[in-house]
Amino acid sequence: MTSWHIPDDLRGSYLEGTLEPALAMSVDAHLDRCAECRAAVPYDKDWLEASWARLETKLVTPRPGLSERFLWHVGVPDHLARLLSATPTMSRAWLAAVVAVLAFAVLAAREQAEFLPAFLIAAPVLPLAGIALAYGPRVDPVHELVAATPMSGPRLLLARATAVLTVSVVLAGIASPLLPAPPGMSAAWLLPALAAGAGCLALSNRLPVPIAALAVGGVWLAIVGAGRLFGDWPAVFGPAPQIGYAAAALLLIYRFHRLSTR
Ligand SMILES: [Zn+2]
Known part of the structure; x- marks a missing residue:
């Protein structure tokens, strides 16, 4: 565990969604390990739980849904098809x-x-x-x-x-x-x-x-x-x-x- 934490300005851009994908991923990774930084991210507990439940159904369920299979058939890449159908x-x-x-x-x-x-x-x-x-x-x-x-x-x-x-x-x-x-x-x-x-x-x-x-x-x-x-x-x-x-x-x-x- 290092003593580094997400600085305010970085968290700001992360929350606005303006970070480039690579940087956003490392912020994700840090949030995953660090309870202190997670606590600084405002969120709505009920929404998050409902969202996880929905994503789990969509992302973890091995059998792809109708819309995902359709997107996949018309040539939309796998990850994008999964994201869109969620x-x-x-x-x-x-x-x-x-x-x-x-x-x-x-x-x-x-x-x-x-x-x-x-x-x-x-x-x-x-x-x-x-x-x-x-x-x-x-x-x-x-x-x-x-x-x-x-x-x-x-x-x-x-x-x-x-x-x-x-x-x-x-x-x-x-x-x-x-x-x-x-x-x-x-x-x-x-x-x-x-x-x-x-x-x-x-x-x-x-x-x-x-x-x-x-x-x-x-x-x-x-x-x-x-x-x-x-x-x-x-x-x-x-x-x-x-x-x-x-x-x-x-x-x-x-x-x-x-x-x-x-
Ligand atoms: Zn931290």
Whole structure:
């Protein structure tokens, strides 16, 4: 046992999740041996125990779950597949909620054509909700780091946000041919959804992730509201706004990439 302990500034960066993976791993290793330094890390006992129980089920259970096997089959590396399927948002409850919302929107639109925009408006919000839930107020980054992995903040966030976005986009893509809409219109949610996901990632450098997701969701609803005031649905979903969403998505992804590799 040495007399060295984790200095305050190092623990600070560790708690913020800004340490590089190698350094985060050595902090992990020290925390593992040193009760004194562990005591200096703030944590919520109940949350940690629940989290360990969940991780044990996901990580120790020898038989991989459905989502993990699927990710593995489409070529996602082992460790990443395991990490992603342990993500709270990849849980069955979240998937069921997304399917329910999409099914409801499709049924409503088939019943009455005026409800079609409900689907187009909801589809970009679903991935945001998923990203926000993965980083909800009770899911503190330090717990994730201590409990699961030396993977650092922005990379983990990107991996999870991409997974959430991919699942939402695939599910909404399966639902859109069922919509009573011209082909171009039934996919009109796709670019706004990508732009919203990218916007959430870019904002997460300045704001806590759930707040960033709420802010982006609010901006999207404001755009929809303004479009409704100043024109009709083409003002929100027509070709010109679509070019804008594509440009915004590219710009925001570039910005997140610059910030997270700085
Ligand atoms: Zn120590």
